[in-house]
Amino acid sequence: MRIGVLTAGGDCPGLNAVIRSIVHRAVADRNDEVIGFEDGFKGLLEGRYRTLDIDSVAGILARGGTILGSSRLERDRLREACDNSEELIERLALDALIPIGGEGTLTAARMLADAGLPVVGVPKTIDNDISATDRTFGFDTAVGVATEAMDRLKTTAESHQRVMVVEVMGRHAGWIALEAGMAAGAHAICIPERPFQVDDLAKMVEERFARRKRFALICVAEGAHPAEGSMPYEKGVIDQFGHERFVGIGNRLAVELEHRLGKEAKPVILGHVQRGGTPTAYDRVLATRFGWHAVEAVHRGEFGRMTALRGTDIEMVPLADGVSELKRVPQDRMDETEAVF
Secondary structure: OEEEEEEOOOOOOOHHHHHHHHHHHHHHHOOOEEEEEOOOHHHHHHOOEEEEOOHHHOOOOOOOOOOOOOOOOOHHHHHHHHHOHHHHHHHHOOOEEEEEEOHHHHHHHHHHHHOOOOEEEEEEOOOOOEOOOOOOEOHHHHHHHHHHHHHHHHHHHHHHOOEEEEEEOOOOOOHHHHHHHHHHOOOEEEOOOOOEOHHHHHHHHHHHHHOOOOOEEEEEEOOOOEOOOOOOOOOOOEOOOOOEOOOOHHHHHHHHHHHHHOOOEEEEEOHHHHOOOOOOHHHHHHHHHHHHHHHHHHHHOOOOEEEEEEOOEEEEEEHHHHHOOEOOOOHHHHHHHHHHO
């Protein structure tokens, strides 16, 4: 079989582990041919690819990023590909396509599958917000990076009697903020699923200083927002890919708290450092298992589906299940966190 693979959307620790796994299973065990499209769906539409063999994926298991490159694609160009799907498959002589990506990529994969392309998806995102899978690779790495950063910031905050507002990734789901904040013992966690009250945060800081705990650590997801009327706040614009451009809640919250409390508040924006670097052992293993099962699904002809972690097993589920809605932090997880912190 001739199998195409691509990585699209934001980069993520573990992408190279998936690529490596696909090549090892397909080429070494199944005697398939694997080609890698460069720069995501753009490479697919433009016919830019290279052959992937065992030597080409040697040593990439622990590397961050993606050796194939990545990009985002406007929906109009994707619809054009769907309209010409038969010609695309014939021109590239593909028996299957394995796109690796997050919600946007899997939505594109579903569109292509609905148009008749033989597609098997692999979910990835550090946000852990893909429905139908318990975990996505990259999330464990991101949580570890954010936790270590907050562990370090705690000591400097305590030394200088500061309030540290640490902004982590999480546009519409607060999983990174929730788990990293819990692991680091943050004194407050703000997530997109629940608007926060600035008065409550200010009161918490004042009470800590009154008890001679003269510092505070607040973990806030980039998509978190204040309750209506609790502080000045404007929503960001929507970009050409349909994503909201956030306005920097970490910076704004730090300024607001400093103004209210008269105490030094420092914003720390972790940003893309959470997405780069070496994946954890957990993410390498999960990514490797996803790649193996994607190749097996191709050989079984299970197209229009994606890999998913269910408990400790890898299952194949419809792409529609993965993109029907984002997996957001449920109320019971919020209640657990509040009970402990």
